Amino acid sequence: xxxxxxxGSAVLLIISGIFLAILISNELNKNEPDLSGLLLxxxxxxxxxxxxxxxxxxxxxxxxxxxxxxxxxxxxxxxEKLVIQNELYDSGIVSIRKKSYYDxxxxxxxxxxxxxxxxxxxIGHSISxxxxxxxKKLFVGKVTELLKRGNSVRIILSDEKLxxxxxxxxxxxEKYKGNLNKVERTCYELRMILRNVPKNKRKKLRVFYTxxxxxxxxxIRTDHKCFISPYIYSTTNSSNSFLLExxxxxxxxxxxxxxxxxxxxxxxxxxxxxxEDDL
Numbered sequence: 001x002x003x004x005x006x007x008g009s010a011v012l013l014i015i016s017g018i019f020l021a022i023l024i025s026n027e028l029n030k031n032e033p034d035l036s037g038l039l040l041x042x043x044x045x046x047x048x049x050x051x052x053x054x055x056x057x058x059x060x061x062x063x064x065x066x067x068x069x070x071x072x073x074x075x076x077x078x079x080e081k082l083v084i085q086n087e088l089y090d091s092g093i094v095s096i097r098k099k100s101y102y103d104x105x106x107x108x109x110x111x112x113x114x115x116x117x118x119x120x121x122x123i124g125h126s127i128s129x130x131x132x133x134x135x136k137k138l139f140v141g142k143v144t145e146l147l148k149r150g151n152s153v154r155i156i157l158s159d160e161k162l163x164x165x166x167x168x169x170x171x172x173x174e175k176y177k178g179n180l181n182k183v184e185r186t187c188y189e190l191r192m193i194l195r196n197v198p199k200n201k202r203k204k205l206r207v208f209y210t211x212x213x214x215x216x217x218x219x220i221r222t223d224h225k226c227f228i229s230p231y232i233y234s235t236t237n238s239s240n241s242f243l244l245e246x247x248x249x250x251x252x253x254x255x256x257x258x259x260x261x262x263x264x265x266x267x268x269x270x271x272x273x274x275x276e277d278d279l
Contacts, residue, residue, distance in 0.1 A: 092250025094225070098242050109135060113142045116222035120146055121260055123156040123219040125212060125231070126182035131189045140193055147197045147204050155190075156208045156263060156270060158215040159183040167191065168278065183209070191275050202279075208270040210263065219260060226253040 113135070120143070130139040146153050159181060167188050170177040180188060187207065194202050218229040226246040246253040263270050 091252055092247040093252065094245040094247060096242060096244050110138060112220060112222060112225070112227070113138050115224065116142060116146070118146075118151050118223050119221065120151075120153045121219065121221040121257075122154070123158075123215060123217070123260060123263075125158050125215060125218075126186050127155065127157070128182040128186050131186065136189075140189070143190075143193050143205070144196055147193070147201050150201060150204060152204050152206065154206045154208075154260075154264065156210060156215070156260070157183045157186060157273075158210045158212050160212055162187070162209050162273070164273070164277075187273060187275060191279065194275055194279055199276075202276050205275065206264070207273045207275055208264055209273050210270045214263070214269050217256075219256060221248070221253075221257060221260070224248055226256060228256055 129135070143153050161181070162183050164187070166176070166180060167184050170180055170184075170188055171191070177185070177188065190205065190207060194205060197205075216231055218227075218231065220227040224247070226248050228244040228246065229242065246256075248257075
């Protein structure tokens with residue numbers, strides 16, 4: 001700020017000097033120079049220059065004062081955000097991003113499957129997307145691997161209706177597979193997985209069905225990470241806006257883990273699906 005004051009005053013002094021030089025030159029070029037008038041003009045010029053410098057400095061001070069207030073306000077705002085961010089990280093929250101960020105190349109979802117060595121919990125309107133060509137092989141392989149090792153895979157599905165008879169019909173006749181809704185197609189694929197798992201290990205796959213309105217968020221839990229994405233439920237829109245990534249073992253993660261377990265234990269909310277029937 002001081003540099004601005006010095007620079008502005010220097011400019012005014014230079015202008016005043018030029019003005020004085022012109023006055024002196026004009027007086028000296030006259031046949032009879034008026035020395036008293038010259039001195040008066042010099043005094044007025046110096047006085048005007050001093051007044052202009054004072055006004056300039058006052059103006060700069062007023063402007064710089066506002067700038068300083070804005071800078072202080074911005075710094076306080078940044079500091080508040082950093083404090084909140086540090087509190088989130090201290091609580092075990094790794095990141096919060098729009099879900100579209102993770103869907104850019106699909107690598108994030110593949111890493112979730114690859115990192116689940118001992119535990120895998122899922123909750124959502126359906127997990128049919130896990131059976132798209134991009135993820136199906138990896139998902140089927142991971143669930144099969146976990147079950148054969150005796151690890152638990154727990155899944156809560158939700159939709160408006162579920163008809164097991166349609167699933168069995170699609171198993172007998174491939175042409176009926178197109179008639180399955182998302183949840184039924186998910187159950188169809190899970191039954192295909194169970195066919196490749198020893199009978200004494202099939203109980204480790206626990207699948208539950210609940211009403212669509214009971215599920216307010218998508219939930220994925222592996223050994224080391226917990227992922228939450230809220231659902232915006234309405235008759236016209238059912239989409240998840242962002243993904244919250246948590247470490248396991250922290251309070252936030254345990255809260256959702258307990259909620260997941262309570263839903264499974266509450267038979268009035270979640271009904272178990274017997275996927276082993278007739279296999």
